[in-house]
Amino acid sequence: MKVLFLQPNLADVRSADAMEPLVFAILKSLTPADVEVALRDERVEPIPDEESADLVAMTIQTFTARRAYQLAAQFRGRGIPVVAGGHHPTLLPEEVLRHVDAVVMGDAEGIWPQLLADARSGRLRRLYRGPQPPLTSGLIPDRTIFAGKKYLPIHPVQFGRGCRYACDFCSVHAFYGTSLRYRPVADLVAELAALSGRMVFLVDDNLFADPARARELLQAVAPLGLRWVCQASIDVAADASMLDLLSRSGCCCVLIGFESLRRGNLVQMGKAANLALPDYDSAVARIRRRGMMVYGTFVFGYDADDETVFAEAADFAIRNKLCLANFNPLVPIPGTPLFRRLAAEGRLLFPAWWLAPDYRYGMATFRPRSMTEAELTAGCFWARKRFNALGTIVRRALDRQANGHNLQQLALFLAANLTSRREIFRKQGLALGPDGGLCESP
Ligand code: SF4
Incomplete structure (x- = not known):
């Protein structure tokens, strides 16, 4: 077979x-x-x-x-x-x-x-x-299946699944609820030891979902001498000892979902972690001070967003020298509270945007309250282009505190930015399915 x-x-x-x-x-x-x-x-x-x-x-x-x-x-x-x-x-x-x-x-x-x-x-x-018992112990993913394929030179590893928060747009929450499940730390250490010398991405949706577990993992990982990237909710920045431990254990970049600079939006999406730590500039500074880069994600289209929001977010990302940033239109994923709300309010532009032949990647999929759908589509693309302009990349690269902390970090920063810039232009306007075409080039 x-x-x-x-x-x-x-x-x-x-x-x-x-x-x-x-x-x-x-x-x-x-x-x-x-x-x-x-x-x-x-x-x-x-x-x-x-x-x-x-x-x-x-x-x-x-x-x-x-x-x-x-x-x-x-x-x-x-x-x-x-x-x-x-x-x-x-x-x-x-x-x-x-x-x-x-x-x-x-x-x-x-x-x-x-x-x-x-x-x-x-x-x-x-x-x-699939049942959702504790994650199987002793299971080490068999990576021989990837041999010969051209992937990014960063290897995904998973410690746990789920997140304690319940943001209304998030498919992770829709999939797992608020349950958290973890692999034994010893399994992670064995898996990571085999990846020694390579870059690792801890793909947990929120490594900080259970701070005690995260601490246990980081202490076990620190002696391995790895370099790795993770995703965490912004409340990690309020915990100085956790940040110290992150840095000591080899973390070089933290991906954070800032989502919005406007409090009304954070309330509407239920982004509890961000509401508890509204001073984003200070949060970023605390992470960067320890030599770790910050990758930020932003989403646009909640009710408090008007056409001025794109420049506001791009300015924040550039001012804080984020290493990478995503500026995405809010996308209602089926099965999430967001999708149900927009459908009930009659604001979806397509009954199922993911199947619509005239949907294009990067497009608005619903009617925002405080701008037009065309402004939402164009604003996101504009913010991406502004953040990823070559001059802006160079200025962010000159940040010696985090992005240009050492030669290895600088090389990672430049490779990630140039790849991201290319993909942004390749994907914008792409039709899902085989009729796909590219509508813009750099
Ligand atoms: S914090 Fe992140 S992973 Fe957790 S529910 Fe919110 S968006 Fe999803």
């Missing part, structure tokens, strides 16, 4: 910023030795028309759903069954089941051996619900 793991892209195009899809390394480690396994990742390679398999297993995010359905149709047309998991199938199983043979809701690890046995005997069920 041969299983083909399939990672769809937004469209039939390649990306320069693709990271190893960790889920497939986890599933490979749970696959019996007599099952042949291969990975095709459309972000870094084309999917051959005649790729053979007895079962295709794909992961689907809302942005890749349209393309995933097209790929599923091709494989099913050749008689190969397709199973889909990930956030989108978990939050919208009825839609996904119209395009694939089976859906996995929730985490796949717990049901993967059973699903494989069902596929082998030709008795694949339509719906599998």
